[in-house]
Amino acid sequence: MAELQYREALNQALAEEMERDANVFLMGEEVARYNGAYKVSQGLLDRFGSARVVDAPISELGFAGLGVGAAMVGLRPVIEMMTWNFAILAMDQIVNNAAKLRHMSGGQLRCPIVFRGPGGAGGRLSSQHSQALEANYVHFPGLKVLAPSTPADAKGLLKAAIRDDNPVIFIEGELLYGLKRDVPEGEHLIEIGKADVKRPGKDVTIVTWSRMLTAVVEPAAEALATQGIDAEVIDLRSLKPLDEETILKSVAKTNRLVVVEEGWPWCGVGASIADIVQKKAFDHLDAPVTRVTGLDINMNYAANLERATQPSVERTLAAVNEVLYRS
Amino acid sequence: MAIAVELPALSPTMKEGKITKWLKKEGDKVTSGTAIAEVETDKSNLEIEAYDDGVLLKILVPEGSSAPVGSPIAYIGKAGEKFDEAAAPAKPKAAEPAKTEEKKGDEPAPKAEEKKAEAPKAEAPAKAESPDGRLRASPLAKRIAAETGVDLSSVSGSGPNGRIVKRDVEQAKPGQSGGGAAVKSKAPVPTITRGERKKPDTLPISGMRKVIAQRLTEVKPGVPHFYLTVDLEMDQALKLREEAKALEQKVSVNDIVVKAVAMAVRRFPRINQQMDGEKLLQLHNVDVGVAVAIEDGLITPVVRDADQKGLAEIGAEVRELADRAKKKALKPDEYSGGSITVSNLGMYGIDEFIAVLNPPQAAILAIGAVTPKAVVRDGQIVIRNMMTATLSGDHRVIDGAVGAEYLKELRSLLEHPLRLLF
Numbered sequence: 181m182a183e184l185q186y187r188e189a190l191n192q193a194l195a196e197e198m199e200r201d202a203n204v205f206l207m208g209e210e211v212a213r214y215n216g217a218y219k220v221s222q223g224l225l226d227r228f229g230s231a232r233v234v235d236a237p238i239s240e241l242g243f244a245g246l247g248v249g250a251a252m253v254g255l256r257p258v259i260e261m262m263t264w265n266f267a268i269l270a271m272d273q274i275v276n277n278a279a280k281l282r283h284m285s286g287g288q289l290r291c292p293i294v295f296r297g298p299g300g301a302g303g304r305l306s307s308q309h310s311q312a313l314e315a316n317y318v319h320f321p322g323l324k325v326l327a328p329s330t331p332a333d334a335k336g337l338l339k340a341a342i343r344d345d346n347p348v349i350f351i352e353g354e355l356l357y358g359l360k361r362d363v364p365e366g367e368h369l370i371e372i373g374k375a376d377v378k379r380p381g382k383d384v385t386i387v388t389w390s391r392m393l394t395a396v397v398e399p400a401a402e403a404l405a406t407q408g409i410d411a412e413v414i415d416l417r418s419l420k421p422l423d424e425e426t427i428l429k430s431v432a433k434t435n436r437l438v439v440v441e442e443g444w445p446w447c448g449v450g451a452s453i454a455d456i457v458q459k460k461a462f463d464h465l466d467a468p469v470t471r472v473t474g475l476d477i478n479m480n481y482a483a484n485l486e487r488a489t490q491p492s493v494e495r496t497l498a499a500v501n502e503v504l505y506r507s
Numbered sequence: 508m509a510i511a512v513e514l515p516a517l518s519p520t521m522k523e524g525k526i527t528k529w530l531k532k533e534g535d536k537v538t539s540g541t542a543i544a545e546v547e548t549d550k551s552n553l554e555i556e557a558y559d560d561g562v563l564l565k566i567l568v569p570e571g572s573s574a575p576v577g578s579p580i581a582y583i584g585k586a587g588e589k590f591d592e593a594a595a596p597a598k599p600k601a602a603e604p605a606k607t608e609e610k611k612g613d614e615p616a617p618k619a620e621e622k623k624a625e626a627p628k629a630e631a632p633a634k635a636e637s638p639d640g641r642l643r644a645s646p647l648a649k650r651i652a653a654e655t656g657v658d659l660s661s662v663s664g665s666g667p668n669g670r671i672v673k674r675d676v677e678q679a680k681p682g683q684s685g686g687g688a689a690v691k692s693k694a695p696v697p698t699i700t701r702g703e704r705k706k707p708d709t710l711p712i713s714g715m716r717k718v719i720a721q722r723l724t725e726v727k728p729g730v731p732h733f734y735l736t737v738d739l740e741m742d743q744a745l746k747l748r749e750e751a752k753a754l755e756q757k758v759s760v761n762d763i764v765v766k767a768v769a770m771a772v773r774r775f776p777r778i779n780q781q782m783d784g785e786k787l788l789q790l791h792n793v794d795v796g797v798a799v800a801i802e803d804g805l806i807t808p809v810v811r812d813a814d815q816k817g818l819a820e821i822g823a824e825v826r827e828l829a830d831r832a833k834k835k836a837l838k839p840d841e842y843s844g845g846s847i848t849v850s851n852l853g854m855y856g857i858d859e860f861i862a863v864l865n866p867p868q869a870a871i872l873a874i875g876a877v878t879p880k881a882v883v884r885d886g887q888i889v890i891r892n893m894m895t896a897t898l899s900g901d902h903r904v905i906d907g908a909v910g911a912e913y914l915k916e917l918r919s920l921l922e923h924p925l926r927l928l929f
Binding site: 435462463464465466467505 | 645646647648649650665666667672673674
């Protein structure tokens with residue numbers, strides 16, 4: 181085990197996969213000579229050259245389409261979006277081409293492409309740059325959506341995403357790049373579609389992903405432990421495909437579920453989880469599934485209001501108390 | 508003109524009835540003879556039928572609410588017809604032959620109750636106690652209730668809007684149904700750690716329990732007593748005492764009786780209920796009072812958690828309490844409360860007697876002397892050391908069958924005292 185930053189783990193994954201497969205290349209704004217806006221591509225230009233680490237102009241729709249075309253003819257592009265906020269400009273290529281080509285060509289075309297970049301709030305970046313947009317992508321058939329929370333998961337899942345023959349939306353946490361944790365040495369792959377029980381428990385299930393794990397759910401679970409409440413924490417890692425089995429098994433044990441997500445409440449990922457659980461675990465529920473989400477407003481610039489907009493440890497504890505009928 | 512449907516007297520003793528379920532809703536067509544509602548009376552659950560054809564215009568008594576016999580519970584008339592609620596006859600009417608079909612009318616009431624406990628329905632909105640007549644329970648609570656045989660209508664919910672949740676069902680005992688009482692209790696024996704003083708639970712009082720209490724109080728004012736007597740073979744218990752003596756442990760018959768009385772209460776907690784004014788309480792600790800004769804009267808110091816104490820400890824405690832009782836040095840909390848009392852006049856050579864209840868307890872045991880008697884065993888007359896015990900019960904709280912089950916438990920413990928170890 182080596183202790184690595186989240187960005188270093190991603191860098192290792194990219195380098196290992198580019199080493200392993202000559203068809204893998206990286207393209208995006210500032211990824212080559214500047215070594216990436218968040219330094220994820222540090223050293224890759226020097227190591228793999230300008231044919232495989234390509235600086236793109238500020239034209240998200242353009243280079244997303246270029247990537248889709250490259251994937252159609254057999255390459256394995258990794259397209260970096262400087263943030264997922266900017267990928268909104270590339271939605272047509274992602275949704276109408278990447279997600280649909282395999283289906284529309286009757287399986288004659290494949291689109292093995294990874295779109296990756298940071299999502300979620302950064303810290304006083306205001307409304308246009310502080311969005312957790314994963315709910316947009318899980319909506320479309322044809323896309324896989326991953327959102328790892330730790331360096332080890334980031335590495336294992338990015339490697340799996342690059343090897344996958346389908347388009348993968350890979351959402352990193354903008355505030356996670358500096359997070360340092362152990363990463364297994366050597367070849368480290370994680371199967372797409374498998375959640376990880378980050379903390380086993382018996383009293384309440386808390387489902388989360390990405391930055392909410394370390395920022396909110398882990399501290400909340402520790403606080404609960406001091407009160408004698410044993411929370412089971414499930415990190416989804418993969419939002420689509422979703423590991424229903426792990427969630428349902430946990431709810432069957434704890435009888436109560438809280439979902440903590442950074443995104444907005446309407447049609448959020450947690451809303452679909454609540455739907456699945458009420459349908460498939462109805463007789464196991466002792467309380468309504470309860471969600472802790474970002475507030476249904478645009479992000480504020482002021483730091484205090486920004487904090488108030490996002491899910492917090494306090495709101496999570498309140499939700500857990502609610503489903504446990506504690507006052 | 509709209510016609511008021513009055514609550515009929517469904518049994519000679521019925522004074523009021525609880526609407527457990529409306530079988531028709533407002534706006535439904537009814538014809539003479541159709542069942543329109545289910546009513547819980549002091550004896551059983553019965554259906555009320557319409558006497559007239561028309562439309563059920565208005566329900567006056569919601570599900571879960573009670574009404575006196577003769578009062579209007581609904582209106583039947585032509586669709587859209589106006590009716591005058593104020594003009595409705597409100598005075599109770601004399602009992603008239605009710606046009607009903609008795610569903611369980613011939614069975615003795617306790618048996619009907621037992622049946623109900625054996626085959627509970629998880630979804631039983633008819634028996635809901637919430638103001639709108641709906642029973643609110645989490646899906647999980649309903650499933651556990653169905654699996655364990657808990658009657659949800661007798662469980663009070665601790666969740667929002669009185670929702671019954673997992674912990675409520677788990678605290679309820681299978682077969683629990685108000686004070687109407689499933690007689691049989693093969694429920695897992697509830698545990699309590701020694702030294703823990705658990706607050707009593709308030710139980711819902713069923714319509715039948717209420718009527719039993721009310722009617723028996725009319726006949727026997729104060730606390731209506733009933734009595735059950737058993738002859739117990741004490742040879743094994745005496746042997747235990749001899750063996751203890753050989754080990755230089757001083758154990759009296761009374762100590763063994765106190766211990767057995769306590770353990771029988773633990774195993775049959777239905778006896779550990781009592782009336783507190785209008786409330787019916789389920790106690791959790793097993794505290795046994797021991798009647799002690801003193802200079803100008805008697806007093807009953809209480810051995811707390813006697814079910815969890817060994818014979819030597821019980822013996823020492825009883826002697827110490829009795830000593831201080833004789834010196835009038837007991838503190839009030841040492842002689843108040845308690846689950847049950849043991850009154851032993853065996854040392855005076857009394858064979859059997861009847862004890863008066865020690866309120867608020869619902870049971871007291873009168874213990875006579877252990878004397879050799881000729882008894883029949885396997886068709887032979889043999890000599891056995893017999894002891895007569897008479898249980899007096901508070902009939903508002905417990906019935907004969909409950910007392911009998913308790914004595915059966917007590918008999919098994921005293922006649923096979925090895926069981927006291929388990």
